[in-house]
Amino acid sequence: MRKRRLIESFYNLTSVLGSLLALTAFGVTLSLILMDWVSGTESPYLGILTYIVMPVFLMIGLLLIPIGIWRTNRRQAKTEARSALPVFDLNNARHRVTAVVFTVGSMLFIVFTSFGTYHVYEFSESNSFCGETCHTVMSPEFTVYQHSSHAEVDCVTCHVGSGASHYVKAKFNGVNQLLGMITGNFERPIAAPVHNMRTGEEICLTCHAPDKNYGLTHLRKERYKVNKRNSKYSYDLLVNVGGQSAQTGESSGAHWHAANRVEYAPADAKHQVIPWFKAIYQDGTSRTYSTSDAGDPPAERVVMDCMSCHNREAHSFLPPHIAIDEALTSEAINPEVPKIKEASLNALGSAAKASDKKTGLEQIEHEFRDFYEDEDPDLLESSKTEIEAAIQAVRLIYDLNYYPGMNTSWTSHPDNMGHFFYPGCARCHDGQHTSQEDGKVLSYDCNACHSIVAFENPKGEVTSDLAGLEYTHPDADEEDWIDTGCFECHGP
Ligand code: HEC
Ligand code: HEC
Ligand code: HEC
Ligand code: HEC
Ligand code: HEC
Ligand code: HEC
Numbered sequence: 001m002r003k004r005r006l007i008e009s010f011y012n013l014t015s016v017l018g019s020l021l022a023l024t025a026f027g028v029t030l031s032l033i034l035m036d037w038v039s040g041t042e043s044p045y046l047g048i049l050t051y052i053v054m055p056v057f058l059m060i061g062l063l064l065i066p067i068g069i070w071r072t073n074r075r076q077a078k079t080e081a082r083s084a085l086p087v088f089d090l091n092n093a094r095h096r097v098t099a100v101v102f103t104v105g106s107m108l109f110i111v112f113t114s115f116g117t118y119h120v121y122e123f124s125e126s127n128s129f130c131g132e133t134c135h136t137v138m139s140p141e142f143t144v145y146q147h148s149s150h151a152e153v154d155c156v157t158c159h160v161g162s163g164a165s166h167y168v169k170a171k172f173n174g175v176n177q178l179l180g181m182i183t184g185n186f187e188r189p190i191a192a193p194v195h196n197m198r199t200g201e202e203i204c205l206t207c208h209a210p211d212k213n214y215g216l217t218h219l220r221k222e223r224y225k226v227n228k229r230n231s232k233y234s235y236d237l238l239v240n241v242g243g244q245s246a247q248t249g250e251s252s253g254a255h256w257h258a259a260n261r262v263e264y265a266p267a268d269a270k271h272q273v274i275p276w277f278k279a280i281y282q283d284g285t286s287r288t289y290s291t292s293d294a295g296d297p298p299a300e301r302v303v304m305d306c307m308s309c310h311n312r313e314a315h316s317f318l319p320p321h322i323a324i325d326e327a328l329t330s331e332a333i334n335p336e337v338p339k340i341k342e343a344s345l346n347a348l349g350s351a352a353k354a355s356d357k358k359t360g361l362e363q364i365e366h367e368f369r370d371f372y373e374d375e376d377p378d379l380l381e382s383s384k385t386e387i388e389a390a391i392q393a394v395r396l397i398y399d400l401n402y403y404p405g406m407n408t409s410w411t412s413h414p415d416n417m418g419h420f421f422y423p424g425c426a427r428c429h430d431g432q433h434t435s436q437e438d439g440k441v442l443s444y445d446c447n448a449c450h451s452i453v454a455f456e457n458p459k460g461e462v463t464s465d466l467a468g469l470e471y472t473h474p475d476a477d478e479e480d481w482i483d484t485g486c487f488e489c490h491g492p
Pocket of ligand 2: 150157158200203204205206207208306307309313437446
């Protein structure tokens with residue numbers, strides 16, 4: 001028999017198995033960390049294994065050692081006249097070795113745990129953990145986020161505050177979400193956390209200056225008609241973004257709301273219907289606006305902040321018209337091919353109804369072929385390359401913006417910027433909300449927020465006027481557009 005170097009009571013099944021388990025877990029963790037470094041990729045599954053699963057085994061193993069020793073001693077104490085706790089005698093060589101092994105072991109363990117805990121913390125806050133671990137669940141938000149203007153901002157910067165209390169709160173939520181995932185009991189689509197987000201001041205103003213005056217922002221819109229020639233026309237909008245002057249405190253434009261206080265009471269969970277709101281000006285006076293059928297002022301009020309307008313800055317699911325117009329402008333879809341916008345809209349519309357992504361992607365090709373078989377079969381040969389490219393472009397648009405498994409697309413998550421596809425600004429600025437104090441109406445005047453300073457028609461002729469041009473609706477037959485919000489006809 002080999003000479004035993006450690007105290008006698010260590011040699012029991014539980015403690016020996018415990019040390020084997022701990023050593024194995026430790027070895028595996030080390031090699032996983034090595035793999036992580038060498039591969040250089042952020043894999044959420046490797047992360048979970050390395051920083052969450054393996055440490056659990058390591059801990060169990062380490063715990064088993066003293067448990068085994070304690071049980072052995074207790075058993076011996078019953079039969080022999082001995083105390084239940086081990087007796088340590090540093091004059092005994094075996095006891096000395098045991099003491100050294102355990103002291104050094106524990107110190108190493110503490111060093112590795114602090115390193116490990118930090119990694120567990122870091123990993124559980126990483127974009128890969130937030131976005132990829134629950135792959136299907138978060139995939140819509142994670143995918144479009146990577147194509148957003150905030151792709152470099154970590155998920156946790158917006159979704160989890162700093163400090164221990166936020167961390168614990170978020171992890172509790174996380175455990176709930178994990179349970180939901182395992183049981184398949186989660187919302188499809190995931191609802192926007194409009195009630196749970198911290199304020200714009202806490203999130204956005206850590207990077208964006210509160211008292212910046214943006215003045216007039218220029219947006220150029222290039223749009224294509226649904227006709228044979230995909231007629232392109234474009235217009236230049238000067239949006240009065242404004243802001244607050246750092247020197248005088250004066251505020252104007254769309255960012256007036258950020259400098260003054262506006263409280264509102266939504267009638268629905270997504271805050272798309274706002275019958276009642278109140279403006280509290282910097283001098284302390286106020287106006288209360290409501291629609292004629294608003295009823296009593298509600299108890300629950302929301303304070304307007306950055307995200308009341310910029311709610312989809314990190315997760316924008318594009319409406320078909322916008323996505324296809326962008327592809328036509330970049331010539332990923334060639335606008336020279338007759339009826340290509342109509343064919344693209346048609347294919348995307350049909351894929352949008354598919355029950356899973358694979359079917360949707362396949363459908364796009366069939367739809368293009370069927371469309372041109374009916375409309376102009378010669379084009380399938382003469383514009384073969386261009387149609388093939390359009391199919392690929394529409395597939396890409398579909399893949400990015402539609403998630404059938406999660407029922408997520410532009411129809412599930414309204415964007416509050418503008419008023420083209422969703423009510424947005426016109427939730428309040430619709431000419432229907434009147435102030436109780438002096439009868440002021442928050443108007444839907446086309447020049448209140450922006451002016452159209454130039455218009456280029458499909459023939460390439462440009463009209464411009466810095467004082468603002470009147471908007472002409474592209475569909476000349478449509479007469480009601482001026483009295484109705486755009487979103488009522490163009491919305492989901
Ligand atoms: C710049 C800030 C910002 C960043 C960065 C960000 N989000 Fe969001 N996220 C938001 C806002 C704001 C909403 C609420 C949208 C609304 O009210 O319509 C939201 C909503 C969500 C939702 C709810 C579903 C939905 O589409 O409304 C999920 C899930 C989500 N984010 C996940 C993530 C993940 C995962 C990441 C990182 C990969 C991330 N977010 C990064 C700001 C951000
Ligand atoms: C960690 C810093 C950071 C945070 C937090 C942050 N942003 Fe930004 N944001 C940026 C940067 C940097 C840019 C410029 C990106 C670029 O031009 O590529 C930007 C750009 C923008 C733009 C212009 C987008 C465009 O397409 O031109 C808007 C609007 C915006 N942010 C709003 C917000 C809102 C609303 C929030 C809070 C929910 C927020 N940001 C939080 C850093 C941040
Ligand atoms: C009432 C709605 C509203 C609120 C509230 C609001 N914004 Fe804006 N913001 C706009 C509009 C409109 C634009 C013009 C850009 C557009 O139309 O896409 C804009 C533009 C911006 C831009 C880009 C400016 C440029 O010229 O490139 C940034 C950055 C921005 N906002 C940040 C913020 C931040 C941070 C807050 C919160 C303190 C905030 N916004 C609150 C409506 C709003
Ligand atoms: C929750 C309701 C609400 C929403 C949503 C809203 N506004 Fe307003 N807006 C107000 C109120 C209230 C005022 C102040 C009216 C007054 O003077 O009493 C105002 C004033 C303005 C002004 C005039 C500021 C000035 O110089 O006096 C502009 C410009 C404006 N909003 C643009 C926008 C734009 C652009 C959007 C959408 C991106 C928007 N608003 C969304 C409630 C809203
Ligand atoms: C309360 C503010 C407000 C009012 C009032 C308003 N708009 Fe707008 N509108 C916006 C904002 C903000 C955008 C920019 C959205 C974006 O970032 O694309 C916009 C965008 C547009 C666009 C561009 C659509 C596109 O993407 O091609 C058109 C056209 C337009 N508005 C026309 C009108 C007309 C016509 C009226 C009057 C009937 C009107 N607007 C009234 C705020 C307003
Ligand atoms: C009463 C319904 C209605 C209203 C309101 C309306 N539109 Fe339209 N719009 C149409 C119809 C119908 C078409 C042509 C058919 C189509 O393609 O959807 C059209 C076409 C368009 C197109 C060209 C794309 C195309 O498909 O040909 C744009 C851009 C557009 N509208 C913008 C707007 C804007 C911006 C507003 C608000 C200022 C608005 N519309 C208000 C019904 C409306």
